[in-house]
Amino acid sequence: MRWTKKATATSAAAALVALTVPAAWAASSVQPVLSDLDGPRGLGVGRHGAVVFSESDGSVSKLITRGPDAGDVRQLTSVAPGLAPAVDMNSRGRVFILTGGGEPGPGVATLYRWYRGSGLKPMADIAAYQQRHPDPYDLEDFPGDSNPFGVQAVKGGSALVADAAGNEVLQVFRKGHIRSVAIVKPRIVRVPNALPDEGFPQAGTRIPSESVITSVAVGDGYWYFGELRGFPATPGKSQVWRVKAGTKNAVCDPEHPYRGACRRVADGFTSIVDLAVGPAGHIFVAELVKKSWLQWELEIAPPIGGIFEMSANGRNVKELGPGEFILPGGVEVGADGKIYAIGPIFGEGALSRIRR
Numbered sequence: 001m002r003w004t005k006k007a008t009a010t011s012a013a014a015a016l017v018a019l020t021v022p023a024a025w026a027a028s029s030v031q032p033v034l035s036d037l038d039g040p041r042g043l044g045v046g047r048h049g050a051v052v053f054s055e056s057d058g059s060v061s062k063l064i065t066r067g068p069d070a071g072d073v074r075q076l077t078s079v080a081p082g083l084a085p086a087v088d089m090n091s092r093g094r095v096f097i098l099t100g101g102g103e104p105g106p107g108v109a110t111l112y113r114w115y116r117g118s119g120l121k122p123m124a125d126i127a128a129y130q131q132r133h134p135d136p137y138d139l140e141d142f143p144g145d146s147n148p149f150g151v152q153a154v155k156g157g158s159a160l161v162a163d164a165a166g167n168e169v170l171q172v173f174r175k176g177h178i179r180s181v182a183i184v185k186p187r188i189v190r191v192p193n194a195l196p197d198e199g200f201p202q203a204g205t206r207i208p209s210e211s212v213i214t215s216v217a218v219g220d221g222y223w224y225f226g227e228l229r230g231f232p233a234t235p236g237k238s239q240v241w242r243v244k245a246g247t248k249n250a251v252c253d254p255e256h257p258y259r260g261a262c263r264r265v266a267d268g269f270t271s272i273v274d275l276a277v278g279p280a281g282h283i284f285v286a287e288l289v290k291k292s293w294l295q296w297e298l299e300i301a302p303p304i305g306g307i308f309e310m311s312a313n314g315r316n317v318k319e320l321g322p323g324e325f326i327l328p329g330g331v332e333v334g335a336d337g338k339i340y341a342i343g344p345i346f347g348e349g350a351l352s353r354i355r356r
Contacts, residue, residue, distance in 0.1 A: 030321040030341070034063060034073065034351040039084055041329030042097075043274070043342045043351070044153070046089025049334050052076070053342055053351055054084040060097055060114070063351065077120045080107045084329065084345065090153035101127065101147035101165055109146045111161060111172050124172045126161060135166050137185050139210050139230070150215040150225075150274065154245075162216045162225055169216055169225050171248070181223065182243050182250035182262050184211035189234040194295055200232065209234065211252075215286075219277040219312070221245055224265065226272035226285060233294035238269040240283065240314065266314030271305075273345075278333040281312040286331040286341065303327045307341050307354065320354050 039056030046052060049065040058081040064072045079085055079099055086098040097112040097120070109127035114120045127146040134143035142165075150162035157174040160181065169181040186208040193203040201207060210230035217224045223245055227238045241252050242265045250261040257264035265283070271293045274286035285308040291301035305328045310317040320339070327344035334340070339354040 029355045030324045030352050031355065032350045032352050033340070037342075037349045037351065039344075039346055040342045040349045040351060041084035041345045042087035043330030043332045043340060044088035044095075045332045045334040045338075045340065046095075047091050047093055049336060049338070050089065050093075051332070051334075051340060051351065052087050052089045052095055053330075054087050054097070056084045056346075057081045058085065060085070060087055060095065062095075077114050079112065079120075086149060086151040088151050088153045088159070090157070091155070092157075094153070094157070096123075096151050096153055096159045098126075098148050098151040098161060100149060101145070109148050111148070111151065111159065123159075123174075124176045124178055126163060126170065126172075126178070129170070129178045130163065130166045130168075133180070135168065135183065137167065137183070137210075139186055139208055149213075152216045152218055152223075154218060160216045160218070160223060162213045164212045164214050164228065167211045167213055169213060169223070180249050181247055182225070182241070182252055184213055184225075184227065184241065184252040184262075185254060186210050186230075187237060187239075187254035189229070189232070189237050191232045192234050192292070192295075194291070194300055195232060196298070196300075207232070209237070211239075211254075214273050215275040217275040217277045217283070218245070219283070220281060223247070224275055224277060224283060226269070226275045228271050228273065228288070228293065231294065233271065233292040235270045235290075235292045235295075236268050238267075238272045238287075239264050240266040240269065240272070240275065240285065265312075266310060266317070269308070273305075273328070274330040274332075276331050276333045278309075278339070279335055279337055283310050283312065283314070284308065284331045284333055284339065285310065286325075286328045288327055288329075288345075303344065305343070307331050307339075320356070 042054035051063040058078045095114040130146035131144040145165040147165035149164040152160045168183040212228035215226040252262035271288040276284040289296040295301035329343040329345040
C-alpha cells in the first residue's frame with residue numbers, strides 16, 4: 001500500500017489546523033520537547049539517550065538529551081523530500097535511514113546508513129529486492145511492489161525493514177545482503193459500516209485484506225512487527241506479530257496465528273504505524289488514526305491517533321494521553337524508560353515526551 005496526501009488538501013487539513021499541537025498538549029502528560037517540525041515521522045533513541053528524528057524535507061537530525069550540550073539539535077544528513085523517512089540508531093551511533101516507495105529513481109525505497117566521519121551511504125535497494133522476490137499473497141496485481149516504511153537497528157550492524165507494500169519484514173546485513181524474516185498472509189475482514197454506500201462493497205461483506213506491515217521493533221530475544229491493515233481498513237483488525245530473533249522465511253497466518261515460527265501477540269488495534277519495546281518488555285503501539293486511515297482519508301473520521309502500552313503477552317493494554325495525538329508517526333522508548341512520540345506526519349508537528 002502507498003500513502004496518498006489528498007487529505008492534506010481537504011477538510012482533513014482543516015482538522016489538523018483546528019486541532020493544533022500546542023492546544024492538544026496543554027496541561028497534559030504529553031509534553032513537547034521540540035516544536036515547529038515539518039511533517040515529522042521517523043524516530044529512534046540511540047546511545048547516551050540521543051534522539052534521532054526525520055522531517056518531510058528529508059532532513060535527519062539528532063537531539064542531545066544528556067551532558068553539557070543537552071537540548072542541542074544537530075542536523076546529521078538529508079535524503080529526498082516527501083513522507084519523512086524512517087530512522088533508527090544502533091548502540092555504536094550508526095543511523096539507519098529508510099526511504100519509502102514512489103516513482104522509480106535514485107533514492108527510492110532505499111536503506112541508507114550514516115555515521116559521523118563517513119557520511120551517508122546507500123546500504124540496500126529494497127525495491128530491487130522485492131522485484132526479484134514477489135509477494136506470493138499479493139491482492140493488488142503488483143506482487144513486486146515495495147514501500148518500505150519502518151526500520152529497526154539490530155545488534156551486529158544489521159537492520160530490520162518493514163515493507164508495507166510487500167507485507168514483509170526483511171533483514172538487511174552490513175554489506176547489503178537481504179533475507180526475508182517473515183511475510184504475513186492477508187486476513188479476511190468485514191467491510192465496516194462507516195464507508196459510503198456508493199463505490200464500496202456492501203457493509204458486512206467478507207473480503208481479503210492485506211496486512212500492510214509498517215513497523216518493527218526488537219525485544220529481548222524476539223522481533224515484533226505491526227500492521228496498518230489494507231483496504232477496507234476495517235477497525236480493530238491490525239495485529240502485532242512476533243518471531244524469535246534470527247528467524248528467516250517465516251509465514252504469519254491470521255487463520256492459524258499460534259502455529260509455526262510466527263505467532264500473534266495482540267489483535268484489535270487499528271492502523272498501526274510504529275512499535276517500540278521498552279526496557280521492561282512492554283510493547284508500545286502507535287496508531288495513525290483510531291477509526292482507520294481510510295475513514296480519515298474519506299473525511300468521515302478525525303485524524304485522532306493514539307499511543308498504547310501493553311504487556312509483553314499482549315493482554316493488558318493502556319492508552320497513553322487519550323485524545324492528544326494527531327496522526328502520530330512514531331513512538332520510541334529509551335534504555336532509561338523515557339517514552340517519546342512524534343507527529344503529525346503531515347503539516348506542523350513536534351517531538352514530545354510522554355510521562356506516565
